[in-house]
Amino acid sequence: MAGTRLGSSDPKGCFNIGLPSGKSLFQLQAERILCVQSLASQSVNEGSARFTPIHWYIMTSPFTDELTRKFFESHKYFGLEADQVTFFQQGTIPCVSKDGRFIMETPYRVAKSPDGNGGVYSALKSSKLLEDMAMRGVKYLDCYGVDNALVRVADPTFLGYFIDKGVATAAKVVRKAYPQEKVGVFVRRGKGGPHSVVEYSELDPSLASEINQATEQFIFDAFPYAPSTALFEVLREEEFAPVKNNNGSNFDTPESARLLVLRLHARWVVAAGGFLTHTVPLYATGVEVSPLCSYTGENLEAICRGRTFHAPCEISF
Incomplete structure (x- = not known):
């Protein structure tokens, strides 16, 4: 998925919505995986089960595949192991105008576009990833859209x-x-x-x-x-917090997503006993809690209780 409606030719997951940390959507998601793995590992250590890392399958298109792979490589997979991330490409379909005519890329070639997120089923099958999941012992799949900042x-x-x-x-x-x-x-x-x-x-x-x-x-x-x-x-x-349109649009912009993240995390900090100061109205700002610190607001008391944070800022280890 490319971020063309956001004014960017990069894959949408590479987009920085303007958080204090400057993290991309991909980095936020990778760090949430790391946090869940940490919480799961702690739970397993208290019991007798064996912990298995989460495997991340990322569907690209022929237009975003190389850029996505290079983005992950240049950021060292955001702390994940390279072998727990698998990229696979969705299919394409011919572009057709509203009056039913093929749209031509050149005089001799029909233009094509990605076949939509519903193409994940055929893409998983054609990429032999169903067999890969079986080999890894995967029992459950969690599918989500990359453009949701929350x-x-x-x-x-x-x-x-x-x-x-x-x-x-x-x-x-x-x-x-x-x-x-x-x-x-x-x-x-x-x-x-x-x-x-x-x-x-x-x-x-x-x-x-x-x-x-x-x-x-x-x-x-x-x-x-x-x-x-x-x-x-x-x-x-x-x-x-969907990120679909350029800032300046009426809804689903990087700015609206950024504010949703900051406001939610501000509530987490206050609930954990922290205090906030700010130079602009708090509804227009907030704080960012690193996913490496907390998944849904848990375990923040030791970091936040009795401390004052000046918004906007990032709270991390």
Whole structure:
């Protein structure tokens, strides 16, 4: 996924949304994986189970693959082991205009574009990664969009919910922010039918105006074929900060995502007994807590209690 709508030709995961640390989306996600691994390792050491590192599969496109690989190599995989990160390419499809005509890249070649996030299924199969997962003993897959600055990668709470429900698939959902928000919604087709996603462009106007609906963070075209599905509603301000449009747009910008991260982390610091000072209104700023310090606000008391932090800043080890 390239960040063209953000005014960048780099893969979107390489984008820096302007946090005090200057970290890219990829680095934030890598460090959340490191944090979950650390928490899991501590839990395992208290019991008798064996800890296995999380394996990270990153889907690229033919247009972003080389740049993504080089970005990870130049940053030494952000502290992860190189052999626990696997890159694979999604497929492409011909570009077609609204009137049904092929769009030509040259007079003799049809232009192509990535086949969408639904292409992950065929890409995993064609890349032989299903066999790779079986060899590694992978039992559960957590799929997410790279452009969510607040995504909880490998969220143990969500995984526990999924396992407890005993379903084949599950998805995190948030409620629509406003009636006209251009997002799909989870629906049941027919009484007791399977869950599926209806895109905003396909919704009946009377349904589109409702806000008491769950909005998917990821589009799962395979959901209707799953024998059972569970939806897990989360708070938007804690887990959903999409980065889709340039600063200056009305929504889903690097600036809006940055503020969501800083405000959430400011609440963590205050809850842990810390204090904040600021020279601009606090609603326009906040503090950044390194994922290496805390995954969801836990274990911050030793760092924050009784201390004062001047926003904006990063709190790290």
